Amino acid sequence: MESLRRSMLFMPGNNPGMLQNAGILGADSVILDLEDAVSINEKDAARILVRNAVKDIDFYGTEVVVRVNPLSTDFGLEDIKEIAPVKPDALMVTKATEEDVRTVSDILTRIEKEEGLEQKSIKIFPLIETAYGLEHIHTIIESSDRVIGILLGAEDLTADLGIKRTRDGEEIFYARSKVAAACKAHGIAAIDTPFSDMDDVEGFCRDVEKAKSLGLTGKAAINPRQVEPIHEIFAPSQEEITHAQRVIQAMEQAKKEGKGVFSLDGKMVDAPIIARAETTIKKAKLAGLL
Numbered sequence: 001m002e003s004l005r006r007s008m009l010f011m012p013g014n015n016p017g018m019l020q021n022a023g024i025l026g027a028d029s030v031i032l033d034l035e036d037a038v039s040i041n042e043k044d045a046a047r048i049l050v051r052n053a054v055k056d057i058d059f060y061g062t063e064v065v066v067r068v069n070p071l072s073t074d075f076g077l078e079d080i081k082e083i084a085p086v087k088p089d090a091l092m093v094t095k096a097t098e099e100d101v102r103t104v105s106d107i108l109t110r111i112e113k114e115e116g117l118e119q120k121s122i123k124i125f126p127l128i129e130t131a132y133g134l135e136h137i138h139t140i141i142e143s144s145d146r147v148i149g150i151l152l153g154a155e156d157l158t159a160d161l162g163i164k165r166t167r168d169g170e171e172i173f174y175a176r177s178k179v180a181a182a183c184k185a186h187g188i189a190a191i192d193t194p195f196s197d198m199d200d201v202e203g204f205c206r207d208v209e210k211a212k213s214l215g216l217t218g219k220a221a222i223n224p225r226q227v228e229p230i231h232e233i234f235a236p237s238q239e240e241i242t243h244a245q246r247v248i249q250a251m252e253q254a255k256k257e258g259k260g261v262f263s264l265d266g267k268m269v270d271a272p273i274i275a276r277a278e279t280t281i282k283k284a285k286l287a288g289l290l
């Protein structure tokens with residue numbers, strides 16, 4: 001069955017307490033970070049900790065993604081060689097380019113063969129956080145059929161663009177729209193950038209609403225407190241569900257009467273409205289609301 005990926009909770013790979021609880025925090029997906037949340041002198045210890053966590057901890061069905069260091073550093077290749085054999089669901093590739101995704105995919109193919117793992121079982125989640133990555137998003141996605149989703153990284157992206165990162169996020173409107181459309185075109189997940197002010201609940205909810213309204217399918221979290229609001233906002237509202245059910249009922253009646261287009265509450269209903277209603281029902285079922 002298709003699974004939900006509304007929330008992806010980041011946690012530093014060098015924090016055993018957080019890793020220990022990763023499967024019980026309610027997130028759809030956890031990202032165990034070996035990159036920016038881990039300082040240079042902790043990289044080796046974090047890699048061992050994350051390897052053991054992926055191998056031994058019960059994640060209770062939560063998707064497990066490990067963010068590895070770039071291959072251009074001393075740590076990237078070592079991360080992949082140590083982590084892939086314990087079979088995380090996916091590796092997250094930072095500041096992704098086509099070449100990075102191809103290289104990681106080739107290394108995974110070799111490791112899966114050596115370890116007797118199912119081919120293509122380890123997926124790839126590229127992080128789009130450079131101007132190059134954003135403008136090459138289609139070819140990056142097409143670089144490997146392991147790619148299951150994109151995460152937008154707004155801090156690094158705005159730094160690369162040399163622009164200010166603001167609370168309202170006006171400056172990432174284009175990036176969000178581009179990631180949403182490209183991911184939709186390829187049928188993969190489009191995950192929004194994290195919101196760093198954990199205490200600004202109102203601002204956070206507005207940010208999640210904005211991402212949803214632009215077509216992003218989920219959001220990264222940095223704190224467990226952010227998980228529940230993400231799920232609530234990404235779930236269809238009761239009003240949307242009731243309306244979708246009425247559209248489907250009316251469609252079934254119209255079908256019997258041989259009508260392709262009909263009206264409900266004085267508004268025209270045709271194929272795109274029906275498709276939207278079907279999507280709402282599917283999402284409600286996945287979220288356990290129906």
Ligand SMILES: CC(C)(COP(=O)(O)OP(=O)(O)OC[C@H]1O[C@@H](n2cnc3c(N)ncnc32)[C@H](O)[C@@H]1OP(=O)(O)O)[C@@H](O)C(=O)NCCC(=O)NCCSC(=O)C[C@@](O)(CC(=O)O)C(=O)O
Nearest residue numbers: 010011012018033036037129153154155156194222223224
């Ligand atoms: C910020 C803070 C230190 C605050 O800690 P605090 O302890 O003050 O928080 P509290 O709320 O008091 O915690 C209450 C209880 O929850 C536990 N707890 C907290 N957070 C938890 C968590 N994440 N996972 C599990 N458990 C957690 C905690 O251990 C405590 O447990 P307990 O003691 O048992 O009660 C903490 O959240 C944290 O480390 N977050 C993750 C940081 C991180 O991974 N960043 C990198 C990824 S972003 C990135 O890189 C994006 C990007 O790529 C994008 C771009 O480019 O744009 C880039 O480059 O920026």
Ligand SMILES: [Mg+2]
Nearest residue numbers: 036129153156
């Ligand atoms: Mg980053």
